[in-house]
Amino acid sequence: MSHLFEPVKFRDIDIRNRAWVSPMCQYSATDGVPDDWHLVHLGQFATGGAGLVFTEATAVAPPGRISPADTGLWNDEQTAAWQRITRFLHDHGSAAGIQLAHAGRKASVQAPWEGGGSISDSEGGWRTVSSTDTAFGDLAAPRALGEQEVAALPEQFAQAARRAEEAGFDVIELHFAHGYLAHQFYSPLVNDRTDRYGGDFDSRVRLLLEITDAVRAVWPQERPLFARISATDWVEGGWTGDDSVRLARLLAERGIDLVDASTGGAVPYADIPVGSGYQVRFARRVRAEAGVPTGAVGLITSAEQAEEIISSGSADAVLLARELLRNPHWPLHAADRLRRGSPSGGSLWPRQYERAARR
Numbered sequence: 001m002s003h004l005f006e007p008v009k010f011r012d013i014d015i016r017n018r019a020w021v022s023p024m025c026q027y028s029a030t031d032g033v034p035d036d037w038h039l040v041h042l043g044q045f046a047t048g049g050a051g052l053v054f055t056e057a058t059a060v061a062p063p064g065r066i067s068p069a070d071t072g073l074w075n076d077e078q079t080a081a082w083q084r085i086t087r088f089l090h091d092h093g094s095a096a097g098i099q100l101a102h103a104g105r106k107a108s109v110q111a112p113w114e115g116g117g118s119i120s121d122s123e124g125g126w127r128t129v130s131s132t133d134t135a136f137g138d139l140a141a142p143r144a145l146g147e148q149e150v151a152a153l154p155e156q157f158a159q160a161a162r163r164a165e166e167a168g169f170d171v172i173e174l175h176f177a178h179g180y181l182a183h184q185f186y187s188p189l190v191n192d193r194t195d196r197y198g199g200d201f202d203s204r205v206r207l208l209l210e211i212t213d214a215v216r217a218v219w220p221q222e223r224p225l226f227a228r229i230s231a232t233d234w235v236e237g238g239w240t241g242d243d244s245v246r247l248a249r250l251l252a253e254r255g256i257d258l259v260d261a262s263t264g265g266a267v268p269y270a271d272i273p274v275g276s277g278y279q280v281r282f283a284r285r286v287r288a289e290a291g292v293p294t295g296a297v298g299l300i301t302s303a304e305q306a307e308e309i310i311s312s313g314s315a316d317a318v319l320l321a322r323e324l325l326r327n328p329h330w331p332l333h334a335a336d337r338l339r340r341g342s343p344s345g346g347s348l349w350p351r352q353y354e355r356a357a358r359r
Contacts, residue, residue: 002338003311004303004318005348008051010224010257010293013170015095015317017051017348018310019331022297022319023099023173023228025056025066027111032059032072033081042085045324046094049331049348052317053094055082057101057175060160064102064181067111068124073098073160079167086168092350097171099228100160100215102153104181105130105142131184131191131198137268147195150207153181154214161215165223172219173226174211174256179265182208183230186247187266189238205247209254216255226295227251228260231282234270241285248290259286260295260319274298277305284314295319303334332357 005017021042028037038055045053059065059072072078086096108125110116118140119125129149130142145153157174164172176182184190185197186204193199197206212227219225231244248259261283264272272278279298287294296315299322300306306318324330332348336357349357 002307002335004307004338005335006310008316010171012222013095013224015051016093017049017331017335018317019050019306019334020052020097020295020317020319021045021050021054021324022321023054023056023175024321024325025070027067027069027113029069029071032062032065032070032074032078034071034078034085035081038071039085039088043088043092044328046089046092047350047353048324048329049335050094050324051331052097052171053089054097054099054171054173054319055085057099057103057180058160060100060102060156063107063126063129064104064156066103066107066180067109068119069111073100073163073167074156079163082164082167082169090168093348095170096168097173097226098164098167098169099173099175100157100164101175102156102181104128104184105132105134105136106139106179109139130181131193134190134192136179144193147197150185150197151210153207154210157211158214158218161219165220171224171226172215173228173260174208174215175228176208177228177230177260177262177265179230179267182211183266186243187230187233187239189233189235189267201243201246205250208247209250212251212254212256224257225255226258226260227256228262230263230265231261231279231286232263233266234264234272235267238266238270241282244282244286245289248286248292252290252292256292258293258295258316259283259290260297261286261315262297276301277309280309280314283309284312287313287315293317297321303337306334307338
């Protein structure tokens with residue numbers, strides 16, 4: 001029996017396997033509303049056998065979008081558009097997850113294929129905000145949020161969480177990674193504040209804990225809440241693996257059910273040793289030392305590699321991104337390679353595709 005294809009349960013949500021879709025920005029929405037592209041993009045992963053399908057980073061407010069073409073969840077039109085997508089995911093056996101985010105100083109930029117630079121107000125952009133007034137690389141300098149503005153951010157996440165329930169999502173993941181707003185607070189490389197949200201470890205993680213508390217208070221108790229963190233900044237003097245273990249314990253105490261362990265993104269000058277499964281060790285360490293379930297992400301490509309991550313206890317799930325863009329049916333083929341399931345019993349293959357499963 002494959003460990004990768006064992007079902008897993010978080011709170012009252014059953015997930016058919018541990019091969020999950022990592023959030024991947026598409027830069028293809030209009031006014032934050034997901035459209036046919038998002039239905040097909042996300043739907044193909046459900047028909048491809050994924051256990052849990054996450055949306056892209058979805059902004060809790062208009063200034064939180066990475067680009068003007070990012071999805072959002074702050075109004076009724078967006079909520080209704082997401083309902084169509086979650087219905088399709090459920091109809092084809094996948095749990096539906098949404099990643100709630102605010103990009104902070106890395107917002108108001110072009111899509112990657114347009115260059116990725118800052119967009120001016122006249123071009124449809126906006127003044128970005130952050131824990132600091134220092135720019136990320138060549139991007140436009142942000143405005144440092146006032147203390148009361150920071151204290152108001154958790155309610156934006158809570159309002160989006162209420163809409164996520166209405167939209168039919170099973171899981172929320174709070175995006176605390178990759179140099180976006182939450183990470184701009186907890187990374188000592190970025191946070192230069194002197195108020196209650198800056199300084200020592202406890203002050204720098206305060207916003208994350210307040211967001212978690214606000215969301216957990218409105219998100220149904222029977223539905224799981226995850227958090228993605230950057231487990232290291234990859235820079236001396238930055239956030240460390242020790243810090244991540246400490247943070248994971250605090251998040252778990254507040255109702256986080258799984259920590260999705262990614263890395264990097266706080267500063268543009270980090271030297272990141274990218275390679276096959278290069279971030280798995282952080283998921284393994286958080287799982288072992290903080291005693292919280294974890295997800296592993298980052299250049300996980302083969303069925304055998306994913307199986308070893310789960311069977312060795314390094315993580316409770318693997319999240320795939322680029323490999324699924326190359327092959328949306330990766331879970332179907334991985335199950336075949338690991339010899340689980342057949343077209344006639346317990347198969348992941350949609351009935352419409354079963355003829356292709358037979359050799």
